[in-house]
Amino acid sequence: MSLEEGVQFRIDGPLGFISLNRADRANAYMDSMLExxxxxLANHIATAExxxxxxxxxxxxRFCSGADLDELGLRSGADALNLxxxxxxxxxxxxxxxxxxAIDxxxxxxxxxxALACDVRLASDRARFAMPETSLGLIPAAGATFRLPRIAGDAVARRMILFGEELNAAQALECGLVADVVAPEALADEVRRWGTKVAGLDPLALRLAKDVLAMTSNDDACRRQTLDSQARLYERRHIGDHLDE
Known part of the structure; x- marks a missing residue:
């Protein structure tokens, strides 16, 4: 898969864009796309403008439907420890x-x-949010177990992760999962508005502020437990058995 086919990136003013480009699979990502x-990401970090x-x-x-299910079905317990x-x-x-x-x-x-790994989430009014992993015999294994409770609150996180509850854009705004909701045709302008705001701030102050905010929570124990739990679920039975149901 070429860079153009799976992921595109470009610079527009003060913003560096990383665009998922796999529409036929609802932007489901493979490991090659993650690379x-x-x-x-490294290119944008290194670019001063x-x-x-x-x-x-x-x-x-569409924003992203998560991991590609065909690739997911091939994973073993050992794979789960090194996602x-x-x-x-x-x-x-x-x-x-x-x-x-920017979630449309x-x-x-x-x-x-x-999206949870980002500092800010902006959504169109047709955005929706869900964590259906338990219906597949899995748990969220790429950060939701510790980021979602911190961002949207423990009660919302439990309903989404344990029971697969789906949120619409208005509900996501109410719980703080997203910072703003606009019409789909206004989302690009809203992103540019935030970009203009960031461009007027001091880069060093922003970086140091992010460093300090990262120190307010220690996710290492949760991260280890998440990967260990996912490995056990992979080993219990072949994941493909669930994906075929």
Whole structure:
């Protein structure tokens, strides 16, 4: 899969964009796409004129449906202990520049975990959010177990992670999961408005503020337990048995 086919990146003013480009699979990501995201992220971090980094879909009406189910079905317990998605989303969370998820359409499973790794989430009014992993015999394994409770609150996180409850855009705004909701045709302008705001701030102050905020929570224990639990679920029975149901 080429960079153009799976992930696109570009610079527009103060914003560096990373666009998921797999519309035929609702932007489900494979490990090869995660490597492309790493490459694009590093490029934007190293580019001085980029003040903030935006994650979006290259086409409207969808954000990301999470991991590709065909690839997911091939994973073993050992694979679960070294998930590429956890590594890449941690890198996004640790990015020295502010990150924005522009969510138009569904952000599901790992797609929501990608958005949770960003500093700010902006949504269109047709966005929706869900964590359906338990219906597949799994748990969210790329950050939702510790990021979602902190961002949206413990009660909302439990309903979404344990019971698969779906939130619409208005509900996501109410619980703080997203910072703003606009019409789909206004989402690009809203992203640019945030980009203009970030461009007027001091880059060093932003980076240091992000560093301090990261110190307010220690996710290491939860991260280890998440991966250990996912490994047990992979080993219990072949994941493909659930995905075929």
């Amino acid at each position: 492309m995201i790493e490459h694009a 980029v003040h903030a980094i935006v994650f979006e879909s290259a086409s409207g009406g 590429k998605s956890m590594k890449v989303f941690d890198e996004i969370a640790a990015c020295p520049k502010p990150t924005i998820a 359409g569904p952000a599901v499973a790992g797609g929501l975990e990608l």
